[in-house]
Amino acid sequence: MLEHFHVPEEDKVFVKEDDLRKTTSDVFAAIGMPREDADLAADGLVTADIRGCETHGVSNMLRNYVQMFRDGRINPTPNWKITHESAAVATIDADKSHGLVMCPKAMDIAIEKAKKVGIGAVTIHNSQHAGMMAYHAMRAMPHDMIGYAITGGGAVMVPTFGAEPRVGAVPHAWAVPADKMPPFVLDISSSSVAANKLGLLRRTGAPVLPGLVADEDGTPIMDERDVPEQTRLLPWGSTRELGSHKGYGMAVIGQVFSGILSAGLFGVTNPPGNGSQFVAAYSIDAFRDVQEFKSSMDEFLTYLVETPPAPGHDRVYYAGLPEHQETEKRQAEGVPLHREVVEWYDSITDELGLDSLVR
Amino acid sequence: MLQHFHVPEEDAVRIMPDALRKTVNELFLKLGFSEQDAWQATDVLLLSDTRGVDTHGVSNMMRRYIDMVAKGFVNPRPNWKVTRETATTANVDCDQGLGIAVIPRVMELAIEKAKETGVGMITLGNGRHAGMIAYHAMMALPHDMIGYSITAGGQSMPPTFGAEPRLAPNPHAWAVPADKEPPFVLDISSSSVAANKIELLRRMNAPTIPGMMAAADGTPIMDEREVPEETIVLPNGATRELGSHKGYGLSAVAQILGGILSDGAFGPYEGGHMSHVVAAYSIEAFTDVNRFKKSMDDFLKYLRETPPAPGHDRVYYAGLPEHEESIDRHERGIPLHEEVVDWFDQATAEFGLPKLER
Numbered sequence: 001m002l003e004h005f006h007v008p009e010e011d012k013v014f015v016k017e018d019d020l021r022k023t024t025s026d027v028f029a030a031i032g033m034p035r036e037d038a039d040l041a042a043d044g045l046v047t048a049d050i051r052g053c054e055t056h057g058v059s060n061m062l063r064n065y066v067q068m069f070r071d072g073r074i075n076p077t078p079n080w081k082i083t084h085e086s087a088a089v090a091t092i093d094a095d096k097s098h099g100l101v102m103c104p105k106a107m108d109i110a111i112e113k114a115k116k117v118g119i120g121a122v123t124i125h126n127s128q129h130a131g132m133m134a135y136h137a138m139r140a141m142p143h144d145m146i147g148y149a150i151t152g153g154g155a156v157m158v159p160t161f162g163a164e165p166r167v168g169a170v171p172h173a174w175a176v177p178a179d180k181m182p183p184f185v186l187d188i189s190s191s192s193v194a195a196n197k198l199g200l201l202r203r204t205g206a207p208v209l210p211g212l213v214a215d216e217d218g219t220p221i222m223d224e225r226d227v228p229e230q231t232r233l234l235p236w237g238s239t240r241e242l243g244s245h246k247g248y249g250m251a252v253i254g255q256v257f258s259g260i261l262s263a264g265l266f267g268v269t270n271p272p273g274n275g276s277q278f279v280a281a282y283s284i285d286a287f288r289d290v291q292e293f294k295s296s297m298d299e300f301l302t303y304l305v306e307t308p309p310a311p312g313h314d315r316v317y318y319a320g321l322p323e324h325q326e327t328e329k330r331q332a333e334g335v336p337l338h339r340e341v342v343e344w345y346d347s348i349t350d351e352l353g354l355d356s357l358v359r
Numbered sequence: 360m361l362q363h364f365h366v367p368e369e370d371a372v373r374i375m376p377d378a379l380r381k382t383v384n385e386l387f388l389k390l391g392f393s394e395q396d397a398w399q400a401t402d403v404l405l406l407s408d409t410r411g412v413d414t415h416g417v418s419n420m421m422r423r424y425i426d427m428v429a430k431g432f433v434n435p436r437p438n439w440k441v442t443r444e445t446a447t448t449a450n451v452d453c454d455q456g457l458g459i460a461v462i463p464r465v466m467e468l469a470i471e472k473a474k475e476t477g478v479g480m481i482t483l484g485n486g487r488h489a490g491m492i493a494y495h496a497m498m499a500l501p502h503d504m505i506g507y508s509i510t511a512g513g514q515s516m517p518p519t520f521g522a523e524p525r526l527a528p529n530p531h532a533w534a535v536p537a538d539k540e541p542p543f544v545l546d547i548s549s550s551s552v553a554a555n556k557i558e559l560l561r562r563m564n565a566p567t568i569p570g571m572m573a574a575a576d577g578t579p580i581m582d583e584r585e586v587p588e589e590t591i592v593l594p595n596g597a598t599r600e601l602g603s604h605k606g607y608g609l610s611a612v613a614q615i616l617g618g619i620l621s622d623g624a625f626g627p628y629e630g631g632h633m634s635h636v637v638a639a640y641s642i643e644a645f646t647d648v649n650r651f652k653k654s655m656d657d658f659l660k661y662l663r664e665t666p667p668a669p670g671h672d673r674v675y676y677a678g679l680p681e682h683e684e685s686i687d688r689h690e691r692g693i694p695l696h697e698e699v700v701d702w703f704d705q706a707t708a709e710f711g712l713p714k715l716e717r
Contacts, residue, residue, distance in 0.1 A: 087446060163668040188609075192596075261642070
């Protein structure tokens with residue numbers, strides 16, 4: 001994540017990973033989730049924080065989830081079921097499951113299928129917000145598989161040339177294991193900026209950058225200014241000339257694999273309150289010798305990080321490498337939460353009669 | 360494709376698709392392709408030109424293919440074979456066969472697998488140029504499947520923050536059937552501009568577009584100027600702030616699924632070595648096909664009916680402009696640049712073939 005979006009030094013409170021996991025799981029359990037599911041959902045959230053993806057960590061998300069449980073939009077004890085199934089494929093009606101619980105379980109189904117036939121692909125509807133998509137994709141890696149995850153839904157982004165938001169900022173995530181190198185993990189929204197990065201910008205008081213968002217009428221904002229009250233997300237690429245049709249297209253294909261394939265959901269029929277996802281696992285062994293593949297991955301990733309940097313830059317990364325480094329750092333130092341977030345934890349644990357977050 | 364890249368009307372010679380098909384097919388036969396491979400390769404080129412994807416049609420590619428065969432980089436009679444296989448997957452050694460001849464036949468195999476299990480995905484190593492990869496993905500459409508294809512290889516694009524090209528603008532393509540609406544067909548390079556669009560820009564004497572390419576040291580060119588001699592293609596997004604890591608990432612995914620998963624290839628490929636992936640997802644395995652297609656109609660209609668932003672007269676979805684262009688070009692012919700028609704005349708004379716009819 002860009003430095004621009006990180007919590008300012010003076011507002012940071014460091015919290016240990018395990019403490020954050022415990023209190024977060026306690027909150028999920030207190031609002032009615034079985035402990036096993038609460039642990040799973042907490043792991044998804046805290047993994048985002050540990051990797052430095054705080055847009056999808058506890059800070060923005062946990063309070064939203066609590067509200068969604070209270071509004072009855074998330075079912076803490078869902079009776080989800082498979083409605084279509086073949087050797088490699090399944091479709092799931094999630095019965096309003098939390099996406100952070102449903103997606104890992106669906107991914108486990110995909111992994112089982114991939115063990116048997118090479119590939120497993122599962123489309124999900126009637127679920128809820130699924131957190132950081134990389135988490136679900138990464139679940140395939142210990143099985144020597146490539147993971148893929150998409151979450152559809154929402155109408156927050158304008159199509160190229162459009163004045164009205166009609167697609168979500170649908171993210172796609174891939175996770176690919178290597179041997180000695182940290183894994184390649186790409187998790188990209190199809191918009192110029194993830195919707196909840198704007199929330200972070202407002203909290204930190206930073207301006208929008210040119211090309212990040214559009215005005216209310218769909219015109220791309222190409223200068224720096226305060227985050228306007230009403231904005232439209234732009235597809236990745238910002239303008240047609242710079243490839244906004246690519247971000248728009250990635251959003252549409254993501255919606256097809258999640259919402260349309262599972263239950264015909266899109267736009268207003270697939271609001272964030274009625275989530276849809278797609279997860280898939282591809283067994284490496286079904287294509288190539290696993291050890292050879294992993295050695296090739298090491299060589300490829302090394303080749304990329306060793307690219308000489310352009311003027312003004314000191315090094316070149318690959319997707320997943322900064323997050324891996326952040327993980328090592330945060331596992332040692334703790335997760336830097338904004339003090340406002342810690343205050344929120346204190347108020348919710350107080351309200352639910354739980355132990356307060358240790359720091 | 361942007362208007363910017365189209366052949367100016369005054370330089371255009373309209374050639375009917377059947378006439379172009381005949382000459383291109385004859386050229387492939389002269390190169391030593393089998394009847395089936397010549398037909399197949401021609402069909403891929405013709406679909407590019409009729410859909411308005413001129414970058415991957417005969418204008419840029421035909422002469423390049425002839426050159427690749429002459430140099431021994433392309434094997435006109437490949438003996439491609441499956442080297443590993445499961446119910447849903449396979450890995451293919453292309454034996455240096457031209458992608459536009461080999462990939463469609465491998466896609467047929469992926470479709471067969473998807474009929475059995477729901478999904479078929481095949482990686483292809485030791486391949487050559489894939490042409491417009493939307494073609495391979497679109498083969499899934501008549502089978503009520505979602506098609507996917509990738510091609511990867513070479514290095515013309517730097518990673519985000521990099522000064523040296525270490526990847527190619529590897530494209531991904533998806534094709535999704537609808538009921539009455541033209542199908543959704545997305546075919547996107549992971550760079551700001553397809554490498555051979557820069558060639559088109561030079562041919563048209565058109566200027567750079569800010570954010571499209573980098574100077575030789577990797578610094579993004581953010582103004583309009585004459586296309587420099589030395590350029591590097593930028594990942595789509597142009598700068599990190601605008602998401603160039605997404606283009607870089609998509610390129611790496613393509614290289615991993617294509618090159619690394621098939622035969623470990625990446626970096627400076629020798630002799631035009633390319634790797635590919637094709638996949639088919641059977642809609643029926645997930646849901647009712649008719650329900651799906653009707654949903655697609657509703658979704659695509661919803662998208663193209665988005666009120667346009669100031670300065671625009673309509674909103675499209677991927678595949679719609681190409682569908683409209685295809686109708687127009689089947690009626691009025693394919694607008695080839697004069698220079699391309701001249702090239703055809705030279706090539707046919709050289710090979711002792713009848714001239715391209717116009």
